[in-house]
Amino acid sequence: MLSSITLFIGITLMYSTPLAFAALGGVVSERSGVTNLGIEGMMTIGAFTGATVGYFTGSAWGGFLAAGAAGGMIALLHAFASITCRADQTISGIAINLIGPGVALFICRILFDGATMTVPVTNKIPKLFGSAGGSGALKNLNVDVTVVVALALAVLLWVFLYKTKWGFHIRAVGEHPAAADTMGIHVYRIRYLCVIVSGILAGFGGASMTLAIIPQFTPTAISGQGFIALAAVIFGKWTPHGAYGACLLFGAAQALTVILGGGSFQVPSEILAMLPYVITIIILILFVGRSAAPKASGQPYEKGER
Amino acid sequence: MKFKKALALGLAAALTISLAACGGSKGGDKEKSGSDSSEKKSDYSVAMITDTGGINDQSFNQSAWEGLQELSEETGAEVNYIESKQVSDFVTNLERLGDKGATLLWGVGYACADAIEEAAQSNPDLQYAIVDNAYENTPDNVTGVMFRAQEPSFMVGYVAGKTTETNQVGFVGGIASGLIDQFQYGYEAGVQYAAKELGKDIKVSVQYAESFSDAAKGKAIASKMYSEGCDVVYHAAGGSGTGVIEAAKEADKWVIGVDRDQAYLAPDNVLTSALKLVGKAVKEVSLDAMNSGEIGGQTLTYGLKEECVGIPEEHGNMPEGVYEETLAVADKIKSGELTAPSTEDEYNEFVAK
Numbered sequence: 001m002l003s004s005i006t007l008f009i010g011i012t013l014m015y016s017t018p019l020a021f022a023a024l025g026g027v028v029s030e031r032s033g034v035t036n037l038g039i040e041g042m043m044t045i046g047a048f049t050g051a052t053v054g055y056f057t058g059s060a061w062g063g064f065l066a067a068g069a070a071g072g073m074i075a076l077l078h079a080f081a082s083i084t085c086r087a088d089q090t091i092s093g094i095a096i097n098l099i100g101p102g103v104a105l106f107i108c109r110i111l112f113d114g115a116t117m118t119v120p121v122t123n124k125i126p127k128l129f130g131s132a133g134g135s136g137a138l139k140n141l142n143v144d145v146t147v148v149v150a151l152a153l154a155v156l157l158w159v160f161l162y163k164t165k166w167g168f169h170i171r172a173v174g175e176h177p178a179a180a181d182t183m184g185i186h187v188y189r190i191r192y193l194c195v196i197v198s199g200i201l202a203g204f205g206g207a208s209m210t211l212a213i214i215p216q217f218t219p220t221a222i223s224g225q226g227f228i229a230l231a232a233v234i235f236g237k238w239t240p241h242g243a244y245g246a247c248l249l250f251g252a253a254q255a256l257t258v259i260l261g262g263g264s265f266q267v268p269s270e271i272l273a274m275l276p277y278v279i280t281i282i283i284l285i286l287f288v289g290r291s292a293a294p295k296a297s298g299q300p301y302e303k304g305e306r
Numbered sequence: 307m308k309f310k311k312a313l314a315l316g317l318a319a320a321l322t323i324s325l326a327a328c329g330g331s332k333g334g335d336k337e338k339s340g341s342d343s344s345e346k347k348s349d350y351s352v353a354m355i356t357d358t359g360g361i362n363d364q365s366f367n368q369s370a371w372e373g374l375q376e377l378s379e380e381t382g383a384e385v386n387y388i389e390s391k392q393v394s395d396f397v398t399n400l401e402r403l404g405d406k407g408a409t410l411l412w413g414v415g416y417a418c419a420d421a422i423e424e425a426a427q428s429n430p431d432l433q434y435a436i437v438d439n440a441y442e443n444t445p446d447n448v449t450g451v452m453f454r455a456q457e458p459s460f461m462v463g464y465v466a467g468k469t470t471e472t473n474q475v476g477f478v479g480g481i482a483s484g485l486i487d488q489f490q491y492g493y494e495a496g497v498q499y500a501a502k503e504l505g506k507d508i509k510v511s512v513q514y515a516e517s518f519s520d521a522a523k524g525k526a527i528a529s530k531m532y533s534e535g536c537d538v539v540y541h542a543a544g545g546s547g548t549g550v551i552e553a554a555k556e557a558d559k560w561v562i563g564v565d566r567d568q569a570y571l572a573p574d575n576v577l578t579s580a581l582k583l584v585g586k587a588v589k590e591v592s593l594d595a596m597n598s599g600e601i602g603g604q605t606l607t608y609g610l611k612e613e614c615v616g617i618p619e620e621h622g623n624m625p626e627g628v629y630e631e632t633l634a635v636a637d638k639i640k641s642g643e644l645t646a647p648s649t650e651d652e653y654n655e656f657v658a659k
Contacts, residue, residue, distance in 0.1 A: 007533055115362050115363070120571060223519040
């Protein structure tokens with residue numbers, strides 16, 4: 001029983017971590033008024049870059065940081081299109097989602113002798129209590145360090161957004177950019193920075209998949225996590241703690257399907273597979289209530305407009 | 307509101323993409339032919355289209371192309387391929403290969419099934435063949451090539467049964483289907499066969515990831531199996547299986563690879579792999595087509611008897627003697643003395659015996 005509980009917690013944390021990084025990225029970008037639908041693509045780039053750099057340098061953290069940098073670079077494209085060129089942010093985001101896997105596979109084939117997957121890294125992101133940490137039920141709680149990093153980032157982001165001047169500026173830009181502009185806040189600069197940070201976080205999310213959960217990039221390593229993260233942003237009412245909680249909830253629902261499945265009392269696996277989505281919908285209806293996006297989210301800002 | 311609509315759209319798009327099992331890589335198609343250096347020229351020409359995995363997918367496409375290259379070396383037949391980047395390219399690429407004079411055209415993977423059928427109907431004078439698909443009504447100029455995956459699965463199940471010390475082994479499937487049933491029931495039967503030989507009870511835990519791409523879920527399920535006492539887990543779960551192998555590494559338990567020798571993913575933890583030698587079957591069928599020209603209108607199945615499935619020779623991780631015993635079991639399957647079950651009914655019949 002104890003081991004089932006620790007297993008449940010361990011799986012929840014493992015499952016939710018890539019989502020949490022990406023969802024926090026989504027929150028930052030949305031809060032500054034830029035819709036970022038391209039998170040999936042940024043995660044894929046991050047997943048590929050992380051695994052590749054991790055393989056060639058032998059350093060997992062080096063790969064992790066490189067993944068953030070790569071995600072940030074792709075995000076710069078999105079920022080340029082949607083802030084400077086005032087393109088439709090939805091279209092730009094979808095374009096990023098198509099470019100991400102395309103570029104990742106293209107470079108992968110060049111670097112890895114035509115293969116669509118990278119060679120497994122030898123050094124993964126370390127475990128919380130070391131590789132041999134814990135025994136029995138406790139072993140299940142020996143999660144990847146990235147789990148802790150994601151939690152710390154969620155707390156930091158909350159403090160930053162709600163307790164600092166900079167966070168206040170970001171929220172002001174997302175709600176009413178014209179008013180913020182009047183007050184002397186650089187709307188474009190803040191939006192650029194926020195979109196780039198969201199790309200960095202999405203890149204971290206991708207790398208936490210390919211450097212911690214599995215040791216390599218495969219074409220299916222990132223398949224839908226970015227969109228679940230976006231849903232978590234809405235679910236969490238565009239707040240860091242809400243989005244993080246939503247990711248945990250989704251992870252917990254998945255862990256439940258794993259724990260309940262295949263046991264002595266047989267629940268059909270198709271029904272179990274629906275569970276995460278059913279739980280999400282029920283909680284959305286019962287507890288979350290109405291959620292409102294930052295007012296200026298998705299709208300390009302033109303200096304001088306009201 | 308706009309954002310939510312867009313999100314819904316995005317989700318739908320993602321679903322479509324993942325359903326099409328598309329790697330997402332776009333761009334020009336690559337072509338290659340490989341017979342110019344051959345001394346024995348033949349006017350027979352064989353061509354293949356890959357599915358979206360590409361020619362170096364370390365799996366079926368690569369194996370099929372290696373088979374064709376061997377064919378070319380041995381007979382001088384002209385061989386070439388086109389990589390398909392997306393499902394909508396299949397028909398076009400088949401047409402292009404047909405125009406270039408290929409007499410036998412291969413589609414690799416069941417994803418090509420509709421394209422092959424369509425091309426076969428519009429070009430009745432050309433021969434087509436497809437890997438991993440059986441049609442309900444096979445056109446006269448199409449040959450389906452299937453593998454009896456239950457046979458290598460039975461072998462690795464036997465290895466698992468002989469290796470387990472906790473008397474608990476596991477199976478992680480992708481999405482339940484007739485194809486994956488072959489793996490599951492073949493494996494379970496192999497385990498029970500070994501259990502009977504050893505005179506003990508071995509429990510098989512079976513769980514599906516409901517996905518062929520969710521590595522985290524594969525890892526979670528396998529971790530659960532290991533923490534519940536399984537010490538050998540076999541997977542037939544595609545991309546989710548990457549997570550299964552990783553779970554074995556972290557728990558330091560045994561895992562059994564699928565389709566190709568997956569030992570390189572975790573040399574200390576991969577016990578063995580259930581192999582499907584696609585290239586060999588592709589070569590055999592192509593040879594038959596060259597020699598007799600009469601192959602169409604049927605589905606051929608390949609297994610141990612044709613030496614198109616098996617386990618790798620490398621067996622350093624197995625307990626002493628198990629490899630030899632497994633080969634003896636394989637011989638029994640070959641000779642027909644033993645039949646590996648491929649469905650639940652056949653399995654129940656097998657266990658009842």
